[in-house]
Amino acid sequence: YMCDQCEYAAKSLHNLKVHKLAIHEGHKYMCDQCEYAAKSLHNLKVHKLAIHEGHKYMCDQCEYSAKTTISLTEHIKVVHQGLKKLCDQCDYVGSTVWSLRKHKEKHHDKIRVYCDKCQY
Numbered sequence: 650y651m652c653d654q655c656e657y658a659a660k661s662l663h664n665l666k667v668h669k670l671a672i673h674e675g676h677k678y679m680c681d682q683c684e685y686a687a688k689s690l691h692n693l694k695v696h697k698l699a700i701h702e703g704h705k706y707m708c709d710q711c712e713y714s715a716k717t718t719i720s721l722t723e724h725i726k727v728v729h730q731g732l733k734k735l736c737d738q739c740d741y742v743g744s745t746v747w748s749l750r751k752h753k754e755k756h757h758d759k760i761r762v763y764c765d766k767c768q769y
Contacts, residue, residue, distance in 0.1 A: 650665040651658050654673050659665035670676035671688035678693040679686050682701050687693035698704040699716035706721040707714050710729050715721040726732040727744040734749040735742055738757050743749040 650660070650662055652665060652668060652673075654669070657665075657668050657672070659668060667689050677686040677688065678690050680693060680696060680701075682697070685693075685696050685700070687696060695717055705714040705716065706718055708721060708724060708729075710725070713721075713724050713728070715724060723745050733742045733744060734746060736749060736752060736757075738753070741749070741752050741756075743752060
């Protein structure tokens, strides 16, 4: 599902609607306990669990704890499985898709990097 206002491509119509509301219409989900503003209801729920309820996701291989499942998954991939993200244009080695994306945006003319497992 392609956005008609930018180059964003979503895997579902729901994700496209959430994208349009957050990015093009400026819709925010406000936290009722602090100043945090989320782009999606899911992100607001994750924020409340992690920040206001102190919820932690524990690594089953070491003492590491994360505030989100995404952070825990990245930790396991990098620390326990040794997976790295390699730049195809230089010798940079990142630990996450996010860090590789930021590196490419800064050093290689804002070339976009897309995840092969999700819409980001």
